[in-house]
Amino acid sequence: MDGTLVLGDAASGGHMALPGAAALLVALKRRGIPFRVFTNGTAKPPAAYAASLRAAGLDVTDAELMTPASSAAAWFLARGIRRVRVLGREGVQQPLREAGLDVVQPGAKAEGVEAVFTGWYREFTFPDLEAACRDIWAGALATTASNVPFFAAQGGRAIGASFAINAMIRSLTGKRAKVLGKPSRAALRCALTLMGLPMAAEKALVVIGDDPALEMRMANAAGALSIGVTSGLNDAGTFTALTPADAAHVVLPGLPPLLELLSRCS
Structure with missing residues (x-):
């Protein structure tokens, strides 16, 4: 995209x-x-990206747009993973919820988290980092929408939020996030x-x-x-x-x- x-x-x-x-x-x-x-971005749900492309003059239906959250949902379900802490807002969360997954909010106290999934999340806080690390120390899988530092934007390159978050989590847990997007x-x-x-x-x-x-x-x-x-x-x-x-x-x-x-x- x-x-x-x-x-x-x-x-x-x-x-x-x-x-x-x-x-x-x-x-x-x-x-x-x-x-x-296929965008590696997760700032918005797929339907919202499709609407933005239509506003730009492109004939794209909601179903023709996918994000890493789309492929992540399929990957989690195929492995029997149902409870996922999501470091991200609606763009990251919605496809997982629509697939029937139990989405745990970024800094919420929770037990039995099976995977941590990072995406576009510029509101990231220290409590979010602590919660994600505790899940991973307890055995949750570290996964991510994307792990590239930059993406193309008007005026040049922009920083990928999940890359920075993944670097912090890895420095504390030693776990490299499995990429489920491109x-x-x-x-x-x-x-x-x-x-x-x-x-x-x-x-x-x-x-x-x-x-x-x-x-x-x-x-x-x-x-x-x-x-x-x-x-x-x-x-x-x-x-x-x-x-x-x-x-x-x-x-x-x-x-x-x-x-x-x-x-x-x-």
């Missing part, structure tokens, strides 16, 4: 569509090609499921993004086609100076060349 289809502000407010974004989504829908707009395989497989595709379709996917450590790494690990765009955080030189795990199969200056290629296909 950010740096590929749109640019948002650092506080995760409104969005501005990037060139070719609206036309590309229209072209995909006309051809019946399923897609998911670039995890769990996130990619959740996208497949939401598109109604079988797991065997991984290698037929095209993953487009601006961050080699997220979209390219996720695509390459699954054998999918990775397309890097330089409309976000990174320039072409960055994409070409990477290890095979993070290098894009194709690097484009933005979406218009992809749209032109798609228009040539019958």
Whole structure:
């Protein structure tokens, strides 16, 4: 989403569509090609992000937008985890509650917490840190929506809240948070499921993004086609100076060349 289809502000407010974004989504829908707009942000629930994209002129339904909280909910349920302390507000919590999980508030006293899940949470406090660490010391899993320090925003890069929170928790517990958003395989497989595709379709996917450590790494690990765009955080030189795990199969200056290629296909 950010740096590929749109640019948002650092506080995760409104969005501005990037060139070719609206036309590309229209072209995909006309051809019946399923897609998911996958943001690693959790400042808002998926439906709120979708509404923001529609306000920016993009034809995106609520169901076509997913966040790491979407894939986290599926991951927790698959492992029988039901009680999760969430370090985050509604954007992080809502998809978990809708999946039937017992969501424990950031600093609330609670027993039997099975996992701690960190997301966008700029209201983070010391009591929140203490509660999360106590859960992990008692055996709860450390998990996170994202663990990248920056994301693309209007005016440059913005700091990822969960990265900073994860660093504090790890320094005290020694536990590295398991990433359940991009670039995890769990996130990619959740996208497949939401598109109604079988797991065997991984290698037929095209993953487009601006961050080699997220979209390219996720695509390459699954054998999918990775397309890097330089409309976000990174320039072409960055994409070409990477290890095979993070290098894009194709690097484009933005979406218009992809749209032109798609228009040539019958």
